[in-house]
Amino acid sequence: MGRLFLITLEGRIYSCRHCRTHLGIADDILSKEFHSRNGTAYLFDKLVNVSVGEKEERLMMTGLHTVVDIFCVGCGSLMGWKYEAAYEVSQKYKEGKYILERHQVYGPTGIAYPVIQDPHDDDTDNTDD
Numbered sequence: 001m002g003r004l005f006l007i008t009l010e011g012r013i014y015s016c017r018h019c020r021t022h023l024g025i026a027d028d029i030l031s032k033e034f035h036s037r038n039g040t041a042y043l044f045d046k047l048v049n050v051s052v053g054e055k056e057e058r059l060m061m062t063g064l065h066t067v068v069d070i071f072c073v074g075c076g077s078l079m080g081w082k083y084e085a086a087y088e089v090s091q092k093y094k095e096g097k098y099i100l101e102r103h104q105v106y107g108p109t110g111i112a113y114p115v116i117q118d119p120h121d122d123d124t125d126n127t128d129d
Contacts, residue, residue, distance in 0.1 A: 004073065004074070005020070006021060006073070007022065007048040007049055008022055009022040009024070009048065010025075011026070011027065012023050012025055012026035012027070012108035013025055013026075013091065013108060014015055014042075014106070014107060014108065015028070015105060015106045016049075016072040016074055016075060016077060016104070016105065016106075017077075017103070017104050017112050018070075018075045018077045018078065018104075019074040019075040020074075020106065021072050021073065022048065022049055022073065023029070023047050023049055023050065023079065023105065024046070024047045024048065024098075025124045028044050028045045028046050028047075029043070029044055029045075029047055030043045030097065030121050036080070036099065036101050038103050039101070039102060039113075039114075040101075040103075040113070041080060041099045041100060041101045042099070042100050043094070043097055043098070043099060044097065044098040044099075044100055045095070045097060046070055047070070049072065049073045050071060050072065050073060050079060050098075051071050052068040052069070052082060053068070053069035053070075053074050054068065054069075055067070055084055056068070060093050061100055061125065062088065062090075063086070064086035064088075065083055065086050065087070065091070065094070066083075066084040067082060067083055067084060068081060068084060068088075069081050069088030070082050070098060071104045071123055077104065078104070079100055079101065079104050080098060080099040080100045080101045080104065081098070082098045083095050083097050083099075084096075084097065
């Protein structure tokens with residue numbers, strides 16, 4: 001593996017819970033009202049220092065989406081996903097946007113958020129958003 005070049009952010013930063021690599025800034029959050037299997041998730045307009053996985057179709061609470069998982073480039077931890085395509089007209093605003101799972105990050109205050117598992121979530125293949 002080659003040398004890693006990371007982007008350093010300034011301001012109110014969200015960083016990887018595992019290695020503290022900078023991922024995004026609070027000003028780029030579009031919504032804090034998203035949910036995943038592990039609790040709250042944030043919709044970001046842009047993130048840095050992430051790599052993407054393979055495209056796949058996922059049936060979510062809001063319909064069918066084409067997504068790619070996103071990983072921290074510092075440690076390889078799964079951080080969330082990026083919406084590549086939405087098939088419902090009302091969901092097109094998500095295309096090109098990122099979901100960052102709150103339990104995977106340190107917030108701007110340096111505090112790690114807890115994992116909150118939905119007790120009714122028996123189907124781990126079906127992700128809520």
